[in-house]
Amino acid sequence: MARKKINNDWPIVAICYDFDKTLSPRDMQEYALIPSLGIDDPKKFWEESGKYAKDNGMDKMLSYMKLILDKAATKDVYMEFNKMGQSVELFDGVETWFDRINNFGKENEVNIEHYIISAGLKEIIDETRIAHHFKAIYASSFVYDAYEKPIWPRQVVNYTTKTQYLFRINKNCLDLSDEVSVNKYLEESKRRIPFRNFIYIGDSDTDIPAMRVVRREHGHSIGVYNPKEKGVEKIEENIKKVSDLIKQGRIDFFAPANYSEGSCIENIVKLIIRQIKANHNYFILNDQLQNINLQQKEILKETKSFTGFTELIDAIATAENINYEEINALIEELTKYRKDEFNKLYKNSYYDIKTFLKIINSYGKKLQRKLLDYEKINGTKNNIIEEEASE
Numbered sequence: 001m002a003r004k005k006i007n008n009d010w011p012i013v014a015i016c017y018d019f020d021k022t023l024s025p026r027d028m029q030e031y032a033l034i035p036s037l038g039i040d041d042p043k044k045f046w047e048e049s050g051k052y053a054k055d056n057g058m059d060k061m062l063s064y065m066k067l068i069l070d071k072a073a074t075k076d077v078y079m080e081f082n083k084m085g086q087s088v089e090l091f092d093g094v095e096t097w098f099d100r101i102n103n104f105g106k107e108n109e110v111n112i113e114h115y116i117i118s119a120g121l122k123e124i125i126d127e128t129r130i131a132h133h134f135k136a137i138y139a140s141s142f143v144y145d146a147y148e149k150p151i152w153p154r155q156v157v158n159y160t161t162k163t164q165y166l167f168r169i170n171k172n173c174l175d176l177s178d179e180v181s182v183n184k185y186l187e188e189s190k191r192r193i194p195f196r197n198f199i200y201i202g203d204s205d206t207d208i209p210a211m212r213v214v215r216r217e218h219g220h221s222i223g224v225y226n227p228k229e230k231g232v233e234k235i236e237e238n239i240k241k242v243s244d245l246i247k248q249g250r251i252d253f254f255a256p257a258n259y260s261e262g263s264c265i266e267n268i269v270k271l272i273i274r275q276i277k278a279n280h281n282y283f284i285l286n287d288q289l290q291n292i293n294l295q296q297k298e299i300l301k302e303t304k305s306f307t308g309f310t311e312l313i314d315a316i317a318t319a320e321n322i323n324y325e326e327i328n329a330l331i332e333e334l335t336k337y338r339k340d341e342f343n344k345l346y347k348n349s350y351y352d353i354k355t356f357l358k359i360i361n362s363y364g365k366k367l368q369r370k371l372l373d374y375e376k377i378n379g380t381k382n383n384i385i386e387e388e389a390s391e
């Protein structure tokens with residue numbers, strides 16, 4: 001599995017691929033597995049598996065896995081998955097695709113992670129030439145006995161369970177036996193890879209639920225078709241399949257499954273990566289602006305106390321007669337404002353320095369005059385007021 005260094009300041013983009021007919025032109029079982037079971041025509045295998053599923057009201061994936069187990073047991077076949085993986089054919093450009101996209105990510109300061117979500121067999125995908133590019137490969141697989149014979153399905157991935165893996169990637173719960181954290185509520189902002197940073201690439205109906213989840217959560221879905229199939233009619237049929245998906249709003253884009261440099265899908269994926277990066281920058285800038293907004297609201301709260309202070313000044317300045325209790329109360333109010341607070345109040349006030357000082361002076365002088373009048377009668381003195389008044 002790919003172990004890449006992650007730059008924590010960069011957004012992560014998760015590109016999730018279906019495998020059969022998305023990265024490879026045929027079902028992976030057809031290259032070596034089905035022939036190894038002594039079946040010369042893969043069509044026969046799929047027909048038998050399809051019939052078994054229908055007759056028993058069975059999940060199609062479980063049906064094909066059971067057929068493999070049954071056939072392998074009767075023929076005593078040793079599953080050479082490494083050879084089976086190596087013989088899997090890939091669409092044009094797939095082998096160089098991952099490095100190209102990763103480099104593009106680096107140039108744009110984006111971490112790219114690739115994931116497989118396939119109903120095919122993990123054992124085969126693990127042995128393909130591209131396996132090391134994936135952070136995780138989610139696919140159906142078997143458990144084995146002591147003689148390394150497959151005996152039972154370990155994981156079964158079908159069209160609806162595909163969505164489970166999207167949530168695992170989104171929430172970073174990659175351990176498949178962990179059913180708790182994948183279902184636990186986690187705010188979208190706390191999830192490792194937000195859905196808007198997902199790109200899902202698939203080819204068929206079995207990808208519809210996954211494509212829909214990704215699209216619904218503001219991610220991006222791309223449908224691909226085999227451009228090299230024999231016969232124009234077959235290609236047209238393939239195009240129709242994906243173009244129907246776009247009409248039904250299940251995917252955003254469709255492209256031929258050609259991953260070569262300069263291909264249609266490369267262009268689309270690169271643009272999406274750039275858009276995700278731009279969105280990421282937007283969210284950072286938005287956060288910064290929100291912070292300034294919050295700070296300003298805090299300042300406004302302080303300015304409110306400044307308003308209270310000026311109201312106090314106005315009250316003193318306009319009072320005709322002021323008695324001892326009132327003066328005492330005003331002194332108490334005034335002492336709440338220390339020198340450094342005056343500075344702070346000024347900084348956060350709407351007034352320019354001249355107006356501000358005028359207010360302070362006028363307040364000080366008026367209060368001082370009233371106090372002196374009072375002292376003439378009572379012989380008391382208040383130092384605080386003198387200090388404030390002389391500034």
Ligand SMILES: [Mg+2]
Nearest residue numbers: 018020021203
């Ligand atoms: Mg497929």
